[in-house]
Amino acid sequence: MLESPGRVFQLNGATIRYPDIGLVYLVADTANPQNFNHLRAAWASPETVVCHASSWTPTSRFADIVCATEWIAHLSQRALKERTPGNRALKETAESFERFLSAPETYPLKTPSGKVELFSKTIADFGYQDCGGHPA
Helix, strand or coil: CCCCCCCEEEECCEEEECCCCCEEEEECCCCCCCCHHHHHHHHHCCCEEEEECCCCCHHHHCCCEEECHHHHHHHHHHHHHCCCCCHHHHHHHHHHHHHHHHCCCCCCCCCCCCCCCCCCHHHHCCCCCCCCCCCC
């Protein structure tokens, strides 16, 4: 499907056309593809591939964005034990996210929507050709 957007095929007596996929969001993929060149070609078709994984998989390696919350939390906890000037900001950020996760309406993030945003209209409105409003 990713390699042939717009291709027409038959399914259960109906004629269907593959969509042109712009964003792929994949969660907890631990599959090990047999052909990495095929995977690389397929992942080149969408504008953005987001992979939410707890480990470094072949799929996450070729993704544009990898959300790996488990190891980030581990690194943050480890960093907070060290006494450095950046720890205060790190601790405040961690506490802010904890509040947001517990009650998003009460503790919104400092974004226009108050939520985690994958697209920024502000950045998109800058009109930069090499920096759109979303990760690419």
